[in-house]
Amino acid sequence: MTIKTRFAPSPTGYLHVGGARTALYSWLYAQANQGEFVLRIEDTDIERSTQEAIDAIMEGMSWLGLEWNEGPYYQTKRFDRYKELIQQLVDEGKAYRCYCTPEELEAMREAQMAKGESARYTGIWRDRTDYPEDKPYVIRFKNPQTGSVVFDDQIRGNIEFQNTELDDLIILRSDGSPTYNFCVVVDDWDMGITHVVRGEDHINNTPRQINILKALGAPIPVYAHVSMILGDDGAKLSKRHGAVGVMQYRDDGYLPEALLNYLVRLGWSHGDQEIFSVDEMKELFTLDAINKAASAFNTEKLNWLNQHYIKTSDPEHVASYLEWHMQDQNIDASTGPALSEVVTALSERAKTLKELAASSRYFYEDYSEFDANAAKKHLRPVAKEPLVLVQQKLSNIDDWSNAEVLHQAIQDTAEELELGMGKVGMPLRVAITGAGQSPSLDITLKMIGKARSVERISKALDFIANREANG
Template sequence: MSVVTRFAPSPTGYLHVGGARTALYSWLYAKSQGGKFVLRIEDTDIERSTEEAKQAILDGMQWLGLDADVGPIYQTDRFDRYKEMVEQLISEGKAYKCFMPAEELDAIREQQKSNGEKPRYPGTWRDRTDHPENQPYVIRFKNPLDGKVVFDDHVRGRIEIANSELDDLVIMRSDGTPTYNFCVVIDDWDMGISHVVRGEDHINNTPRQINILQALGAPVPEYAHVSMILGDDGKKLSKRHGAVSVMQYRDDGYLPQAVLNYLVRLGWSHGDQEIFSVDEMIELFSLDSIGQSASAFNTDKLIWLNQHYIKTLPATEVAEHAKWHFDQQGIDYSNGPALSEVIAIQADRVKTLAELAAISHYFFADYKEFDEKAAKKHLRPVAREPLELVQAKLAELTDWNPENIQTVINQTAEELEVGMGKVGMPLRVAVTGGGNSPSLDVTLALISQATVVQRITKALEYIEKRENS
């Protein structure tokens, strides 16, 4: 059997963390089995679906690198197909028109609740043929009255639901639009979906969908219903826990590799291994290794993973993702050192790409003013002589590289018979505007010689003003 999986979000909001994990699991299983992954946008809820939400889903999938082999397919483009299949079921006596007004059904359900019964449609129009003219109606599926639905879930094990627990599902509304559970069945059949990976909140839909598939003579996919993701406090993950939109993690400075690695471990494991490349995920992933327990989201763990990937991925790869953050912070990185060279020496110093951009501005543009605390401590009159001497020596260099720069700093300290800090710290503040940077030799080497000399002059002018104030 060829494996075909699908991710089928409803475009009523952003791509959230739970949806992204479902998409990842579906994508990984298809890739691990040499199958296909389908992206289907379930936009039949026309009132709540928005173009903005559709784009947010596509953006999230693209950022995560979860490329679809088929799609995106939009359910609203398939209404004719759904109508055709509804009519087929009616003609075969497997679906029927129900003329019960909504108010009457609501009253019945309220009475059932007060009697301690499960609210359900009583089948009033199931076998009636006295159809009133010019009255609105819905189409209901004739659910089997006896027997049970049995399926073996890859995560939950064997699940059995008695058909007596299920009522006759509405498959087409009175306005002629098909309902979610019916569209899903037709889509899964037409698209050859072999494995359905989705949240545990869909378990109740599964027996209904299986009954419709069997009524159509369609093959029944295998199912894997994954547990929900909880926040650090043990409650269902929501906005109060911080970022729950995948693109918010992009905005906050996380790498997609870190997010994928984190998501795959929210319910799946392979021994004690924590770090997984995408290739390793594909090689090792299986649906039967997904755990049943709910997973708790741990932001500290995600930050740890993000730091790992910033430090260990090729700097050129990190740079491609970092560009967005430099743009957002108004840093023009087109003039100056290669972004990858800056990342190579800054990677150990940050947790996120947003932080990386924030501490790297001085490589590409002059700082507007010195950090007040650092300047007060290190740009004092006593720093004038070391700065003047090191400036003169740096200006004379004919080969601008870390080794020569470090030699100049050493020579300056030796000639003035002062500690390295008496030269290095004023020089660091002069060139970067603050008291923190990577090693001075590599930092200065990435900034042009002329710029370094000019910034030292700026620091000397600051010291002079300080002396005269």
Template sequence: MSVVTRFAPSPTGYLHVGGARTALYSWLYAKSQGGEFVLRIEDTDIERSTEEAKQAILDGMQWLGLSWDKGPYLQTERFDRYKELIERLLEEGKAYKCFMSSQELDEIREQQKARGEKPRYPGTWRDRTDHPEGESYAVRFKNPLDGKVVINDHIRGTIEISNSELDDLVIQRSDGTPTYNFCVVVDDWDMGITHVVRGEDHINNTPRQINILQALGAPVPEYAHVSMILGDDGKKLSKRHNAVSVMQYRDDGFLPQALLNYLVRLGWAHGDQEIFSLSEMIEHFSLDAIGQSASAFNTEKLIWLNQHYMKTMPASEVAVFAKWHFAEQGIDTANGPTLENVIAIQADRVKTLKEMAQISRYFFEDFDEFDEKAAKKHLRPVAKEPLLVVKDKLLALETWTPETIGEAINATAEALGVGMGKIGMPLRVAVTGSGNSPSLDVTLNLLSKQKVEQRIDKAVSFIANRENS
């Protein structure tokens, strides 16, 4: 049997980390088994579904690199198929028309609550044939009255639910639209889904869906219900509480590789290994190794992973994602060194790609002012001569490399008989505008000789203006 998994979000909000982890586990299991991964958009909640949310889901999946083999399928485009099977169940006596009004059902449920009973539909129309003409009706599935449903869950082991605990589920609303639980069943059947990986909040739906599958004569997939994710505050992450959109992590400067590595470890483990490439995840992943306990999200751990990937991934790969952040901050990377070279010397100085863009602006454009605190400390009258001497030595270089630049700076300190700090810090502020940068030899190497000359002259003029004011 070829493995087919699916990720089936509803487009009623963005793709958050809980959904992304479910998608990742489904994707990894399919890839680890040489199977297929299906993306399905469950948009039957027409009032709450939006195009913006649908696009946000697709954007999130694409940014994470979780490509799908089939889809994205939309449930709203499959209504004819659902209607066909609902009619079949009606004809076979496995479903029935229910003419009970919502007001009447609410009254019954209130009475049940008052008696301390579990609110449920009492089966009023299950066997009735006195159907009123011209009145609207819902269609309910005839759930078996006895026996039990057994779920052999990959994560939770054997789960048994008595059919007496389940009432007759509405599978078609009175307006003619099919309901979530029925559409999911038909889709999983038609799309050949063999393994369903989803959140533990769906456990209550599973026995109902299995009964519908069996009534249709469809194969029952295997299930794995993943535990919830807790936020930094210890409370369950949800669209209503602290769940951050996957694309917000992109906006904040995280690499998708770091987020995927973090998410895979929120519930799954392979020994004590912490760092996983995507190929390693695929090689080692199994549904049975997912834990039952809720996992706590730790932002600091994600930041640590992000720094690891920025420093260890090839700069050319980091540049693919960093380029967006430079453009977002209005920095034209065509006016300077290659982004790969900037990343190579800046990666270990920042936590995120967003920060990297913020501190790298001076490589690509001139600055109007020096950092006030750095200038006050290092661009003083005593710095004028060292700046002029080091400028002359830099301009005299025949080759512009980190080695020759470093030698010129050292030679300036020796010629003036001063420590490196008396040369380096004024030069750093002069060429970068602030007191922070990578080592001067590699920093100046990424700037042209002409650009360095212009900025030193600007710093010298700044010192002179201060002297005269």
């Protein structure tokens, strides 16, 4: 049997981290078992479904690398199939028309609640055939009235529902549109889905769907219900905790592999291992290793993972994602060093690609002013002599590509003036970057280039002269 899983989002918003984790688990289970992964767009909520949301879901999936083998399928394009099977159930006496008005249903609920009973449809039209003419109706599924539904959840173990707890579900609305629970059942059957991985909020739907599958004579897939994700404060994850669309994590400077690694560990484990390549995830992932307890989102942990991947990944690979941030921050990367060099130079200091791009600006464009604190501390009259001498030595270097030669020029300046390296290095760093932090000076000089470096030292000397003139 070929394992076949699916991710079936409703396109009423962006792909959020909870959905992305469900998609990842579903995708990984297929990958781990040489199976197939289906993308299905459950767009039966026509009023709330949008093309923008569909595009955002697929963009998020593609950015994460969760490529699907089949799809995307759209439920709105399968209405004829659903209606055909609904009519079959009616013809077989397994579904029926219900003519209850909204007012009658409300009165039914109020009467039950007044008696302390749970509010549910009573089945008043279940066995009637005295159908009125020209009156709107829905079609309800005849749920069994005895026995129970038992299924072995791959995460939670054995789960049982008594059929007496389930009322007769509407499967076709009065406007002729099929409902979610019926469409899901037919899709999983038609698409050959063997394993359904989804959120725990669907547990109550599962017995209803199993009963419909049995009525259709369809096979029952294996179910695995994943727990919700909580914020650091224990509350349900929301925008307040940063529960935004997946592409926001791209915008905020995260690498997709860092987010994948974080999400896979948000409820699943393999011993004490924290870092997982995608290949390792595929090899090691199992459904029964998913924790049934809720998981808490921890941004600090995600930042730690992201910095790990920025530091340890191939700089060319990281640079391919950094390019988007350079463009987003209007930094023309064609006017300076290769982005892979920037990644190598700055990766130790940056938790995100957004930070990395922002801190690389001085490699590509001249700064408009010095950082006030750095200039006040390091661009003082006492720095004039070392800056003049080091500028002279740097100007005489022809092979600017050799960082060791650049380092030697700085060291020679310190020795000639009998100064510590910091007395030369810190004013020089502020001069060429405009601020007080950068990678090692020889690498920084090499990447900025000779003409820019010499010119910026002159700018720093002018700043010192103005400072002297103004007392």
